[in-house]
Amino acid sequence: MLDANLQAQLKAYLERLQHPIELIASLDERPESGEMRELLEEITALSDKISLRLDGQDTRRPSFQITRAGEDMGVRFAAIPMGHEFTSLVLALLQAGGHPPKIEAELIEQIRALKPETELVFETWMSLTCHNCPDVVQALNLMAVLNPRIRHVAIDGSLFQKEVEERQIMAVPLVFLNGEKFASGRMEVGEILAKIDTGAAARDAAKLSEKAPFDVLIVGGGPAGAAAAIYAARKGIRTGLVAERFGGQTLDTLGIENYISVPHTEGPKFAAALEQHVREYDVDVMNLQRVESVEPAQEKGGLATVRLSNGAELKSRTVILATGARWRNVNVPGEEQYKTKGVAYCPHCDGPLFKGKKVAVIGGGNSGVEAAIDLAGVVEHVTLIEFADQLKADAVLVNKLKSLPNVAIHTNAQTTEITGDGQKVNGLTFKDRVSGAEHHLELAGVFVQIGLVPNTEFLKGSAVELSRYGEIIIDAKCHTSAEGIFAAGDVTTVPYKQIVIAAGEGSKAALSAFDHLIRTSAPA
Template sequence: MLDANLKNQLQAYLGNLRQPIRLIASLDDGASSAELRELLQEIAGLSDKVSYDESGSDSRKPSFVIAREGESTGVRFAAIPMGHEFTSLVLALLWTGGHPPKVEAETLETIAALDGDFHFEVYMSLSCHNCPDVVQALSLMAIRNPRIHTTVIDGALFQAEVEARQVMAVPMVFLNGQVFGSGRMSVEEIVAKLDVNSDEREAAKLNAKDAFDVLVVGGGPAGAAAAVYAARKGIRVGVAAERFGGQVNDTLAIENYISVLETNGPKFAADLEAQVRHYGVDIMNLQRAEKLIPASEPGGLVQVQMSNGATLKARSVILSTGARWRNVNVPGEAEYKNKGVAYCPHCDGPLFKGKRVAVIGGGNSGVEAAIDLAGVVQHVTLIEFADALKADAVLVSKLKSLPNVTIHVNAQTTEITGAGGTVNGLSYKDRVSGEIRHVELEGVFVQIGLVPNTEWLKGTLELSRFGEIVVDAKGHTNVDGVFAAGDCTTVPYKQIVIAAGDGAKASLSAFDYLIRQPVVAAGEAVAA
């Protein structure tokens, strides 16, 4: 199972175990059980602090529990955690063995204090780059609180179970048998949903903060660059973000960021956050902005009201709220989201193995998704509104060479249909003949671009007809002391490298603005 290099690395990691642990397997006579047995025996052979036995009796086979010596409960994997989940396995081994996690002490204390019995089941796929964050968060919670139980389930390994519970997107989390959430979630987000008093406490902490010289709203590449450039000027900088990294977290491969030959979205996002923290920036995660209040007088403080009731103040604000996947906005899309309607082919594609799916969108993202899915599913139908595919010629040529792909151009999606709570088809209008046609299928992947996260700014500053923040060449908005950068603005070509450059530019403009303002009283903000 493990090559020599991986064994050496894992053996080095296992040297950090502080107490013995057990790997308790529940197996049958199947090939997957044999594969899991081989993996667990190899792991146990790498450290005298790891033992292995097959005394488990769980109904899900194959599966195994990572437990402390003398115990029989812990994090359970109903999976052979390789691929993207190998790191989750290693961390679960280390944390169970007493190695401290790199999580804020306050978060760990909150986890330990959660009152209640929580039985989590998280469905994932080994090809899902969004799943490890959720798997690792719920694993950590089970290890730190004995009343929290976590089972990690590979949807591809337990296909019948996935179909019975109508799991059609990963990660999908059930709590005590009911749907808890889907998509990427950090441990802080999960804890906040369980801790009923978290919003009130967080709001009080934010309200107590002094005014910032620069407050960045949004933590994607633009926000991170803005924060770094501002902090290097020696001024007081804060970043308020829903999740640091933003849309980058949902990107599988990044191969066009200059000087970085190849990386992935989650790693890139983590690197962004690490560099921002290096400069002492006050990062406020899990914060959604709801209202911008311009300064009441020239050079005054701009205010940003948050969804938890807090208000942050700053001498200047940089808006870098990014964008999100654009919806088709047809009947059935919202109703069947995560029940056949999906947005990440890499994450959710394996759940549609052997089934029929559609991809809406003929740009690079749509065509790449169709090519990717064609290797997994029975058949792909690509729906494009325009009269030709807009993707790069090499991608279009590759797509057209695949035997299990059908392409419809001049096709306007009109409805996503379903029965029994899941998708069963898609209707589209032939824009040439006007005829309405229906395609029977089990999944729909939406790939039609992005929409800026700027609804909360309507009526406050100038937006384009597409909802983008209107900025000039230096990142100024039409509001004094407010700047903007990245995918939420009118700057063309929504690319990571462009967003980062925009963030740096907006930050330099904000600093130029600050040094031309009167020096404020001590305690209100750090003087420029």
């Protein structure tokens, strides 16, 4: 299972184990059980602090538990955790063996302090190709290591297809708590804690409101926000960054191959590097916080107010808005009803759940055509629906798509409805924009890939002027229409929504904010 290079790396990591750990496998006669046993035996051979038992009693087989010797830790994999989940496996081994986790001490204490009346039993349904799943798996595994009242199992849906069908799991990551749906999509430890620790929001608000005013406060943690924070901090001014999730949309991007000097990386890795770089400077990072409104200073040289959804208020002499954009919805009947029930937005994450089935992709730009090519290697058949009279993707991608035998392309096609049986998607209806004829496709899934919407809802009715597309209007130096308020990146009117452009705009906005500060603080 593990090549020589991977074994050498893992052996080095396992030298950090402080306590003996046990791997307890529950196996059956399936070939996958043989693969799991092989993997566990290879791991056991790499450290004298790891032992393997094959007498597990879990009814979900194959699966294995990771626990400190003599204890009953609630960390389990109903999966052969390779691919994106190999890191989750390594971290679970290290943390169960006493290696300290790399999260804030406050979060560790909050996890340990949880005392639920009944055990919290989490199940995370994931796929090994999903780049959003590891964050959820790793967060819940850590919580299970730190608190004996928490248990977690990470389940590879491809190993348990019958259960996938019975529980109607159509998107990953999908988390159940004590048998009931808890949450879907990427989540970090803080987000999970906020949902189960009801007093956390009030405590956060009180702490945040006590912070002294900033010289520059950045709203958003994507490439634009991170660049702005670094440039501002390097000027020696008091810098804060508040973000709903650090990394922004890059967290949902699989491959990045056009960031200059970095030939190839993956979105989550890129986002982690952004955060690490920002934290090397004196930046007050306030992650997992949603901004509700921004009020410019009432007088020249005064303080702007940024209000958060938990009730906290932050003050700053200048503000840089870098809230980015999100995937655009197709806005037809059935889309909202069947989200995570056949309507999906990430082919890399959810594609394996539709293995051997028929799906559609809405959108003929680069992301849509790339999604169709990716899915064609997994599913039975892909139908691509494009509103315009031709595909807008790069010619090389279009040619590749057209060469695939299990792909159909419809241009001049307007999606009018996503249909379902009340539980999950069963089809899509589209209209031929030339003839007016309606067509219905029988499908198991629909992947929406039709562009971006700026995250500016919190600015509606504010002093910050927006374009008719909802983007923040800026000038060449990132000034908005409001005094002391700047903006950068995909949320603005700057053309071409690219990571490298957002980073440059964030740097420019920080320099403009600094220029504003020195001019407004200069004596008359």
